[in-house]
Amino acid sequence: MLRIAVVGSGPSGVYTAQALIQQNRVPGVRVQVLDRLPCPYGLVRYGVAPDHEKIKSLQNNLRAVLEDERISFLGHLEAGTPGLGPERLLELYHAVVYCVGAATDRRLGIPGEDLPGSHSATDFVSWYSAHPDTPAGDFADGALTARDAVVIGVGNVAVDVARILARAADELRPTDVPETALGALAHSRVREVHVVGRRGPSQARFTTKELRELGALPSADATVDPAELALDPAYGSPGTAAALPAVHRRNLEVLRGWTENTARPGAEGGRERRIRLRFFLRPVELLARDGRVGAVRFERTAPDGDGGVRGTGRYEDIPAQLVLRAVGYRGEPLPGLPFDARGGTVPHAAGRVLRDGIPSPGEYVAGWIKRGPSGVIGTNRPCAKETVESLLEDAPRLAERRVADDPEAVLRAAGHRPVVWPGWLAIEAAESALGASLGRGSVKIPDWDGLLAAADGSADGGTGG
Ligand SMILES: Cc1cc2nc3c(=O)[nH]c(=O)nc-3n(C[C@H](O)[C@H](O)[C@H](O)COP(=O)(O)OP(=O)(O)OC[C@H]3O[C@@H](n4cnc5c(N)ncnc54)[C@H](O)[C@@H]3O)c2cc1C
Incomplete structure (x- = not known):
């Protein structure tokens, strides 16, 4: 054997x-x-x-x-x-x-990265996913009092965290999001979520399905700056666009449909929140305000004609009391x-x-x-x-x-x-019971003690010993 x-x-x-x-x-x-x-x-x-x-x-x-x-x-x-x-x-x-x-998250390697209010998307994902290594209180104690959030990165994880920030808590209630996170999201003051990439839309790594979903949220508008879209070499040039991989071509089409969304969050004709996709902006520094992150400074980039981008020496500060860095895992x-x-x-x-x-x-x-x-x-x-x-x-x-x-x-x-299989099944049962007690479906247990205690509650002791 x-x-x-x-x-x-x-x-x-x-x-x-x-x-x-x-x-x-x-x-x-x-x-x-x-x-x-x-x-x-x-x-x-x-x-x-x-x-x-x-x-x-x-x-x-x-x-x-x-x-x-x-x-x-x-x-x-x-x-x-x-x-x-x-x-x-x-x-x-x-x-x-x-x-x-x-x-583990990759780092940006820029000044201010560790200011309070700046987090890796990994930490945020772990928090709303109830990973037991991430304390349940992490984002519950103040992070979501931010009005402006900046998500750095334009991959699917960036889109995921932007979507969770932009959703109303009621939309997440049917999911297994842990109760503390749901409560914090219900009181979130985030209104504007800027999702920022250093290159152009035709180079962003998100998939079209995820992108479309951002544009179909019940309580948030998705928008893109037409000028930034127009900067993309593939945008105005059907020949260049035709040479793109299909996913990038479709992404451009989706974004084109968002340029008309100009309503401000909460204003007449606008939903409660807004997601703004921004392109050709490279983060250079997180700026402090009252000891926390207050803004992100970006250098404007431009296509270098070789498929990449170059700096232009022009800068833009985007206000942000919450920053989520979603530039990859390692x-x-x-x-x-x-x-x-x-x-x-x-x-x-x-x-x-x-x-x-x-x-x-x-x-x-x-x-x-x-x-x-x-x-x-x-x-x-x-x-x-x-x-x-x-x-x-x-x-x-x-x-x-x-x-x-x-x-x-x-x-x-x-x-x-x-913890053997019956122990895991006992955790699942405890999560169902927790959800039922809260009037929800299954709700995840977010801490080590809770998980191990639930595993121990199984018929054979969960740890099987
Ligand atoms: C935020 C996020 C969202 C995603 N969403 C999607 C999606 O919607 N659709 C999709 O197709 N893909 C998605 N992916 C990608 C997908 O999750 C990965 O392709 C996949 O999980 C990688 O599988 P893996 O087994 O290599 O790693 P993992 O899924 O990370 O599994 C590794 C396992 O190893 C365990 N482990 C780690 N160290 C040790 C150790 N020392 N001893 C014992 N165990 C250990 C961990 O606890 C974990 O259970 C997403 C990824 C991320 C980060």
Whole structure:
């Protein structure tokens, strides 16, 4: 029997586990999926926006995989911590596949970035997603008293956070947003959300579906400055536009339809809030006012004729008492595992972890920590498959390695208290009960103590011990 640990239960971890049990080249494979959290599904639970119910429902597909009898879930086990480093895991399993994601934010590297009121979009996402590492009170105590918010970045995460800021709390009540966050959003004074990119609209990374959704919110208008749109080389030139990828062409069309929206938020003919998409503005500094962020200074950029932009030496300050930086994610090193600091990934060859350039027997990677934070959930499936292909090729040699008969028992004997599947089901049940007590659907538990207590409330003790 080949015992394999998959570290991380996000999409790449679950797709890896699925590919391992669905193959028939190597019989008798058993998979244990470890996660540092007591809850599975990675960013599908803690990243995908709560109002994207359809994508959220992918959790049901991931769940079906984790419920296979050849797979077991061991939550609340963090690889890389003392007693659970890569060396130790290799003593327990024939192979270990690291699928730990890339959930740290990239920084802007400009003055004022750490002023109170300036946050990474990651933190904001984690807050409204009830990630237990983000205190529930974080954005509840003042951040949303801002009137103007600036979101720096024009990818889908920027669009997600802008949309959540622009929604009325009632629109989010049917979702699983934690109660504290819902209360804070209900009292939010944010009226204007500026979503700002340093390049032009035809280079923005958001997808058309997400963009359209911004223009269809019940309580916010979406607008774009016609002059900034016109700056885009593809805007006025049908020939240039025709050469664009279809998604960028469609984005331009959507934005064209927004130029007429000129009503101010709350004014006659206008909705309560406004989302303004701004382009060709590069952030250079966050400006303080009364010890907090008060504005963001941008340098106006212009197309450089080569597909990029250049600075123009002209500046514009946009008022902002709340700034969310959404300029990308990056991986973090896992102690004991090689790491390429430039790319924020683990060096690999077709999924085989490279130590000093040489494949390390029994160690693999998949997902964002393998290829960097890009692509949609489905992109992780072929990525996981490639890794599993490599692992299966190596299987004869892996099977020769002497490993523990019952890794879970060894971990328990060493003092670890994993949350097993019934514990996770107990968390789900507690979240349903919490929601019912609030007159809502399922509502997420936002803190470690609450999650672990809920897991413990399961019939077999949740931690299974
Ligand atoms: C804010 C946001 C919104 C998104 N929205 C969408 C969307 O709407 N549609 C879409 O298709 N894609 C979306 N994506 C992209 C999608 O979430 C990713 O493609 C996908 O989650 C990456 O999968 P992963 O398994 O590599 O990483 P993750 O999903 O991050 O999973 C990594 C898992 O590893 C665990 N882990 C980390 N370190 C350790 C450790 N040391 N030990 C044990 N476990 C560990 C984590 O707890 C986590 O469960 C979004 C991404 C973000 C950031």
